[in-house]
Amino acid sequence: MSDEKTSxxxxxxxxxxxxxPTSDEEKEALVDHxxxxxxxxxxxxxxxxxxxxxxxxxxxxxxxxLTSSEAKxxxxxxxxxxxxxxxxxxxISFYFMRKKTAFAAVALVVLIxxxxxxxxxxxxxxxxxxxxxxxxxxxxxxxxxxxxxxxxHWTDYPGSDGYFLQIVDENLRTVMTVxxxxxxxxxxxxxxxxxxxxxxxxxxxxxxxxxxxxLAIARESFIIKGPS
Amino acid sequence: xxLGKLLKTKKFLDEMAISVRNIIYGAFPGTTAEExxxxxxxxxxxxxxxxxxxRKIDKLRSFLWKIVYTTxxxxxxxxxxxxxxxxxxxxxxxxxxxxxxxxxxEFLIETKEMKxxxxxxxxxxxxxxxxxxxxxxxxxxLEEIAAFLGWNENQVRHLLYRGIEDIKERLNAMEKxxxxxxxxxxxxxxxxxx
Numbered sequence: 001m002s003d004e005k006t007s008x009x010x011x012x013x014x015x016x017x018x019x020x021p022t023s024d025e026e027k028e029a030l031v032d033h034x035x036x037x038x039x040x041x042x043x044x045x046x047x048x049x050x051x052x053x054x055x056x057x058x059x060x061x062x063x064x065x066l067t068s069s070e071a072k073x074x075x076x077x078x079x080x081x082x083x084x085x086x087x088x089x090x091x092i093s094f095y096f097m098r099k100k101t102a103f104a105a106v107a108l109v110v111l112i113x114x115x116x117x118x119x120x121x122x123x124x125x126x127x128x129x130x131x132x133x134x135x136x137x138x139x140x141x142x143x144x145x146x147x148x149x150x151x152x153h154w155t156d157y158p159g160s161d162g163y164f165l166q167i168v169d170e171n172l173r174t175v176m177t178v179x180x181x182x183x184x185x186x187x188x189x190x191x192x193x194x195x196x197x198x199x200x201x202x203x204x205x206x207x208x209x210x211x212x213x214x215l216a217i218a219r220e221s222f223i224i225k226g227p228s
Numbered sequence: 229x230x231l232g233k234l235l236k237t238k239k240f241l242d243e244m245a246i247s248v249r250n251i252i253y254g255a256f257p258g259t260t261a262e263e264x265x266x267x268x269x270x271x272x273x274x275x276x277x278x279x280x281x282x283r284k285i286d287k288l289r290s291f292l293w294k295i296v297y298t299t300x301x302x303x304x305x306x307x308x309x310x311x312x313x314x315x316x317x318x319x320x321x322x323x324x325x326x327x328x329x330x331x332x333x334e335f336l337i338e339t340k341e342m343k344x345x346x347x348x349x350x351x352x353x354x355x356x357x358x359x360x361x362x363x364x365x366x367x368x369x370l371e372e373i374a375a376f377l378g379w380n381e382n383q384v385r386h387l388l389y390r391g392i393e394d395i396k397e398r399l400n401a402m403e404k405x406x407x408x409x410x411x412x413x414x415x416x417x418x419x420x421x422x
Contacts, residue, residue: 011301015294018376027377028359035347035362038320039308045323046251046300048368053247054293057240063289070233071285077234078279085273 008040009033018051136216138205145222148191153184157207157216164208170200197226241292245271248300255319256307267303274299324365349398350391357391364388 009030016022017030034040066074136157141149152165165185167175175194178185187194195201204219249268253259259267278295285291308316324343350361363373370388374381 011298011305014301015297018297021378024356024377028355031359031362032351035350035366038313038316041320041323041366042255042308042316043301043304045366046255046304047297048366048372049251049254050247050297050300052372053244054296058289060236061240061289061292063287066285066288073234074237074285074288075280077238078276081238082273082276082280085269085276 007033008037011043014040014043014047018047136205136207136218138203138218138220141222142220143222145224148195148197148224149187149222150191151184151186152203152205154205154218156183159209160207160215161210162208164206165203166206167201167203170202175201195224197224199223237288237292241275241296242272244296245275248296248303251300252303252307255304256311271299271303274302323367345399345402346395349395349402352398353391353394357387357394360384360387361391361395364391 013030017027022030034044136155138152138154140151140153152167154163157163163180163183164177165180166177169175200221200223202219202221204217206217207215209215245268248271249264252267253264275295278299282291282295311319321343324347346365350358350365353361359377360373363376364370368376370384371381373379373388374384377384
């Protein structure tokens with residue numbers, strides 16, 4: 001088989017016997033080879049089969065010459081077709097890689113920006129300048145105070161309808177409780193009658209909604225200077 | 229070339245890519261669906277590349293026909309180089325006509341051995357009969373053989389029948405020389421009529 005293979009006619013020669021006029025001797029020699037060579041027999045059968053199909057299409061395809069502009073248009077279409085067929089192969093290595101890189105870069109930028117927004121620490125100025133703070137604090141009195149306090153003061157809590165003030169001593173006995181609509185409460189009595197010097201007091205304010213639900217609570221403590 | 233003609237040509241080439249794919253699939257029946265798709269794509273690529281690189285087109289049909297033929301052979305060559313010689317031989321042998329049709333109803337080859345013997349016997353025929361018989365055994369029809377050789381159809385028919393008669397005589401003679409009972413496949417009485 002290998003000897004036959006080396007003397008195989010070229011593809012052009014095989015095709016030409018279907019096209020160009022060839023002498024009987026040449027055709028006979030070619031057919032002898034085709035019949036003996038399995039490679040050429042397979043090729044010949046393929047050409048034959050193709051020939052039948054092309055013959056059936058001949059009527060719809062007159063063998064006309066093309067003008068130069070027609071040839072140009074045809075060539076242009078061929079180039080376009082070639083580009084379209086080659087396109088899907090290129091993207092895997094190039095086109096898609098480029099798209100993927102761009103997508104990854106955009107995703108990274110978005111991630112950094114959102115991370116910055118989420119984790120950026122709010123400054124005091126941000127709180128007061130922008131939205132109302134949800135932080136609720138008691139302001140005065142706190143720590144060591146010189147004299148028994150007369151006034152209790154706390155911050156506003158947005159959405160609250162009132163506040164509940166409670167003061168307990170160091171033995172956790174309730175000294176007083178009072179409900180207040182504003183953010184401060186002033187004692188009606190002499191504070192020195194209520195608070196003793198040298199003792200610790202704890203006080204808390206609870207912000208409540210109009211239906212009595214606890215919204216926030218803040219606590220502080222103070223001690224009045226002097227002998228206990 | 230107007231748009232209609234261009235589209236018609238493109239449609240034709242797309243169809244031919246499928247035909248070529250089927251022809252190759254026919255030659256290598258074990259081809260997977262993925263490979264077939266790959267073949268079709270390769271064929272399309274080759275066709276359009278050849279058109280782009282092609283020289284001046286004198287006659288569109290001849291030009292396209294030639295491109296389709298060369299693409300088919302190029303693609304087949306690639307496949308043939310990767311196939312084992314045994315597979316190729318097996319495939320080529322299967323292309324030998326094994327059963328007669330309306331043109332030669334008395335012809336029937338039943339076994340592989342018979343086929344091999346037939347191929348060898350055909351080689352001993354006179355050139356013209358041999359050529360016609362070889363083409364006929366390659367499954368060409370009478371009118372196709374006539375067209376291929378550029379001969380008259382009656383002439384081809386006459387050569388085919390003479391060739392078949394010769395073969396039968398030679399096979400008979402061979403069987404006689406080998407003795408009765410041996411190679412019963414070669415018994416002309418086994419070449420049944422359709």
